Amino acid sequence: MLPVSIEPHPHRTITWTGVLETPAATARCATLLAPLLRAGDVIALQGDLGAGKTAFARALIQALHAGEEVPSPTFNLVLTYEPADPGAPVIWHFDLYRLERPEDAYELGIEEAFDDAISLIEWPDRLGRLLPDHHLEIRLQMGRRETSRRIEIRVPDGDLARFRSALEAMGLEPVHAEAGDT
Ligand SMILES: Nc1ncnc2c1ncn2[C@@H]1O[C@H](COP(=O)(O)OP(=O)(O)OP(=O)(O)O)[C@@H](O)[C@H]1O
Ligand SMILES: [Mg+2]
Numbered sequence: 001m002l003p004v005s006i007e008p009h010p011h012r013t014i015t016w017t018g019v020l021e022t023p024a025a026t027a028r029c030a031t032l033l034a035p036l037l038r039a040g041d042v043i044a045l046q047g048d049l050g051a052g053k054t055a056f057a058r059a060l061i062q063a064l065h066a067g068e069e070v071p072s073p074t075f076n077l078v079l080t081y082e083p084a085d086p087g088a089p090v091i092w093h094f095d096l097y098r099l100e101r102p103e104d105a106y107e108l109g110i111e112e113a114f115d116d117a118i119s120l121i122e123w124p125d126r127l128g129r130l131l132p133d134h135h136l137e138i139r140l141q142m143g144r145r146e147t148s149r150r151i152e153i154r155v156p157d158g159d160l161a162r163f164r165s166a167l168e169a170m171g172l173e174p175v176h177a178e179a180g181d182t
Contacts, residue, residue, distance in 0.1 A: 013137075014155050015152055015153070016152070023147065026149060044137045045124070054122065078109070092117045093120045096124065135156075137153070139153075151172070
């Protein structure tokens with residue numbers, strides 16, 4: 001029999017899923033996640049056009065920056081949000097749909113974002129191998145009704161302790177652990 005390890009596995013992720021019945025439920029999820037984030041976190045927001053990636057990012061940013069307007073960075077590719085408290089991390093909100101080549105992200109300052117900021121990235125696949133292996137993946141899909149969405153949050157093993165109670169408060173449930181799948 002193989003020994004069972006209780007150490008977090010660096011490449012193992014656990015996927016939590018649920019249904020968000022309304023835009024308000026999506027915003028609530030983002031609001032629960034926001035205060036747990038710290039400098040260096042990378043959030044990959046996956047989903048088709050109109051799935052709700054910007055809606056999620058907007059609520060997350062507004063949870064940390066009350067009253068701030070959060071337009072979609074469709075044309076700028078990135079918009080940044082400086083905290084009032086100088087000790088708190090800056091948020092970089094990317095929409096990479098129009099990024100032509102992964103290397104073009106260097107000109108946007110993606111390395112600085114990954115080192116020092118909270119990075120929220122729509123269309124993260126545009127980064128190819130430049131997307132850090134260690135990231136939180138949030139996948140939104142159209143639901144059964146016009147205002148419902150399925151959500152999957154894929155959490156690296158080592159981050160589960162930090163996010164678990166928020167995932168439970170979102171009403172999500174863990175579905176499986178996948179070795180080597182990040
Ligand atoms: N449960 C829900 N959660 C989030 N958005 C919802 C939900 N139900 C309906 N919507 C609507 O879906 C739309 C989502 O648009 P949004 O711009 O956030 O999508 P997106 O994934 O960022 O698209 P794009 O790829 O074009 O950037 C909004 O009009 C929002 O009101
Ligand atoms: Mg968007």
